[in-house]
Amino acid sequence: MLAQPPDRTEIAGAAGRIKPFIHRTPVLASATFNRMLQAELFFKSENFQKAGAFKSRGAVNVVFSLSRAEAAKGVATHSSGNHAQALARAASLRGIPAFIVMPSNSPKVKIEAVKQYGGRITFCEPTLKAREETLKTVIEQTKALEVHPYNNYSIIAGQATAAKELLEQAGEPDLILCPVGGGGLLSGTALSAAFFSNKTEVIACEPSGADDAMRSFRAGKIIPSVNPKTIADGLLTSLGERNFPIIRKYVKDIVTVSEEGIVRAMQLLFERMKIVVEPSAAVPFAALLEGKISAENRRIGIILSGGNVDLKNLPF
């Protein structure tokens, strides 16, 4: 795994490495949305990605970066969501075990998906402490390699490939928007924009109920997330120490959106674009709808991060 932030060549290498195992997801457009916002929007649809989210990129990149010896004992992580599925899938593609620690309150649809990809689940209490301790025990028993969902340079290189593709598919937009939780997607996106475009800026979007990234960005140091509360369950985590310096250096700004805005954006994406997205994926579009980012006459790429949502509990 990479020991320092990926450079241009390493991101290009990740793109080549993961290519056989992931989708080059489509970029969708909507005349209605363009008219609404007087802008030209490009939706990079990672909800159509393998295992339903961009996380497949980083997970495949890590798993296929490992030497045979490193890979032999399998990989391990704690995750309540998409990283768990993605790592389980990547491991099964390489034929190694994936040990997944999941909080007992994880959405059923995500637990089922991890099982389906052959992940070996250990449940724990839904606290960060319990997750970390349980993972430690699992790793002691199995000697598996820990793959952190975002605080990992090889994960960052993998996630960066989504924006790299978007730049290729949509020309170079003026702006790329992406959601921020732990910062894996955001740091990768910012690196790709810096390396593969001459003009594309990156703005991150975050729920106001989990605004640690925005506050960290303003303060110039990581401010951990305390009791975050948002429907965007993929964005509850605090920024990683490997992600934050990249974000500080390459991200233009971080804006926040309301819960109502997220639900409205999500509903519009279902109703008008006819696609299934999870709440986290709707956060950047919500920022446009709420006028948090000026859109008029701009070409704007939006990373729709995933589509793994419990359809029996839609918020609208």
Place this chain on the structure above:
Amino acid sequence: MLAQPPDRTEIAGAAGRIKPFIHRTPVLASATFNRMLQAELFFKSENFQKAGAFKSRGAVNVVFSLSRAEAAKGVATHSSGNHAQALARAASLRGIPAFIVMPSNSPKVKIEAVKQYGGRITFCEPTLKAREETLKTVIEQTKALEVHPYNNYSIIAGQATAAKELLEQAGEPDLILCPVGGGGLLSGTALSAAFFSNKTEVIACEPSGADDAMRSFRAGKIIPSVNPKTIADGLLTSLGERNFPIIRKYVKDIVTVSEEGIVRAMQLLFERMKIVVEPSAAVPFAALLEGKISAENRRIGIILSGGNVDLKNLPF
């Protein structure tokens, strides 16, 4: 409007005529579904079509086929669903009025969409008799031209363009599946398969609770739908007299599916393919899942007819 069934040239002409106003919708695939059915499936995603359904094709074809004199007074129809939206949209593109008679129990989302496209709605009781009488009154008052949702050769030529595109996009599959209600999409699909492929067969799929097309097909004469009951609200209508002879001549078979099968197919399309489809669109996939059509080792095109569904009342 055409006075007889469209020939090869007329369908190609319709494709050219409507091209500026409709989407060439994508053909989606799913490795999971292919593995499940041991087949190669191609989903022609008309849920992404303008106004959310294939009906935009026929409506645009009719409206832009009219002479200026014919078009001047506007167009009129009765429809509880997608044809209403599609005709309202097509008329607004040409700058003529659309008079839409809708049953008072139409889904709210469909009423809103017709309004949004500038359609002038007259509500009536939810019976075929009330719909026809109300439409007659509207036409007497406005002198608008009636555009029947399916029993119309220019509509058939327009709907035929979906299968024509699918044949171009997916090579020539062994089989195309499409849902059948009044028979507009089915008769068009069957004509395109006959004209533009050397080998593609067409099988229609119908809810067992609205199996008039299957019974008509077996009996060799139109048997009207009596008290049909199905969640697939786009498929309640009886076959049109202009559609039926085409269906008899060119369609290989008609199979029926259960309500549970439709709901399961719809849920799988949401959960796995991450797309929003209406129940009618899920009927052909349900036929595959229920084993009503042998899929193994075949290349099968499926027309996903539309995505206009009330997301507040999903059946799963």
